[in-house]
Amino acid sequence: MLGRDVSAVDRRRRRDAGRSLGGGCRVIGARMALLLSCGLALGSACASAPPATNFVEIETKIERVVADEGVPSMAVAVARDGRILWEAAFGMANKEAGLAATPHTPYSLASISKPITATGLMILVERALVDLDRPINEYLGDAKVTGRAGPAREATMRRVANHTSGLPLHYQFFYADEPYRRPPMDETIRRYANLVTAPGERFQYSNLGYGLIDYVIARRSGMSYAEFTRAEVFEPLGMSHSAVGVPPGLEDQQAVRYAPDGTPIPFYDFDHRGGSAVYASAHDLIRFAMFHLGDDVRGQRAVISEASRQVMQRPTAEMSPKAAYGIGWGTDKCATGAVLVGHNGGMGGVSTSLTMVPEHDLAVAVLANSSSRWPGVITKDVLNALLPGCAEESENDDDSAPATDLQPLQGTWRGTLAAYTGDLPFSITIRDDTVIAALGDAAPTPVDNVTFRNRFFTGRFPGTIGTPDVERRDYRLQLDLKLRGDVLNGSVIALSTPGERVGNALTHWAELKRPL
Structure with a gap:
């Protein structure tokens, strides 16, 4: 598959x-x-x-x-x-x-949908309306990708398309029988288009990236994404039952x-x-x-x-x-x-x-x-x-167990989580194998499923971010922070808990420092 x-x-x-989010996804x-x-x-x-x-x-x-x-x-x-x-x-x-x-x-x-959207992107590349190696911000409107972990100018169209731009894990659903509706794309960009890892640093599958690409297609073609895809992809390829x-x-x-x-x-x-x-x-x-x-x-x-x-x-x-x-x-x-x-x-x-x-x-x-x-x-x-034998099961490529040696992380880290409604104070305290997180005004709470591997620190804890987007569903917070000297920064993902409907994954930038 x-x-x-x-x-x-x-x-x-x-x-x-506990594993590095998206760092080894298949x-x-x-x-x-x-x-x-x-x-x-x-x-x-x-x-x-x-x-x-x-x-x-x-x-x-x-x-x-x-x-x-x-x-x-x-x-x-x-x-x-x-x-x-x-x-x-x-x-x-x-x-x-x-x-x-x-x-x-x-x-x-x-x-x-992604290879279909990517085909539309390549049509614009051939027409010299988009350059794969130019920053995606050159093709966006008033709202731009924000370079948190690295320069936004290095988030090129090619990197957005191959999921290495640094854009985060993201999915957000709007059901017809609920009162929430899809916001304008500029608003989604302002809220969630943060580079949570440096461009080119690692693969992180990001639906948001392809949301940005469909926006670029509309802006550069002068047609809606749906109309462009119909006229330039589906109709020429004889795909009469597609849209x-x-x-x-x-x-x-x-x-x-x-x-x-x-x-x-x-x-x-x-x-x-x-x-x-x-x-x-x-x-x-x-x-x-x-x-x-x-x-x-x-x-x-x-x-x-x-x-x-x-x-x-x-x-x-x-x-x-x-x-x-x-x-x-x-x-x-x-x-x-x-x-x-x-x-x-x-x-x-x-x-x-x-x-x-x-x-x-x-x-x-x-x-x-x-x-x-x-x-x-x-x-x-x-x-x-x-093709006999083609799909035989092969050995797992990832044969290493998640690492849990937290010695490099010992101490108290303090900083903020950036939500679109305002920053929240955020701290993580690590003593031996015990990890405690405190977000906003909430009481400190234990972090479970903790790992530290390839300098990425991950774990889960209950917390409250408080934005209208996040509070639509029950959720837990998933950490995916990278150690960079005496700084931990990266993603805090509000990940909907399993329910009758698929929920959301809404990623927020966080940065914490450990006092010298």
């Missing part, structure tokens, strides 16, 4: 809260970790053609998953050597309406996003649409992948050059010894050594996977309208069917 997703962030934060996941009106019952398949022999067992597996595992529907498309080998859909896109899924059903893509948001005119054909209990999730928006907001069908998504493989696809017009496609796929940010990130695409390797390029996605009611194997001219797209592991599993199955 290729990609990075919000649900994976939540799981990782709860499981590995965009490639767990190592691979017809508008048809079928009218079929739940668990049935709607396919453009009978599946090849290689896919019969996979089809049976998907039917079982849809019937028994709480996955309302899945759609899959596979292409090789410039032609679509298999397209099929299983289950219900909309259970309440009795609408069966098809290969042309628009699904919410979550983070597979930023639900495709207009296809609202009653969309795959409804379902919660784990099987109920529909109210529609939600983000302040990072370029990272999360695209809808596409499996058929459209495989066409998108075929374009990026360099295939000559009937009904498509090239939107960027071969050179630009290669720039997107070239790894420039290391995430692990084997996994990296380019511009909108993650890269990894098959167990057989073949390079994988792709992305995955996940958030409330969404799990998606798009994987390409360029040297074999192969692409696999799997979409589901619930949060689950199954698109990644099915992707592995398809890869193994076509």
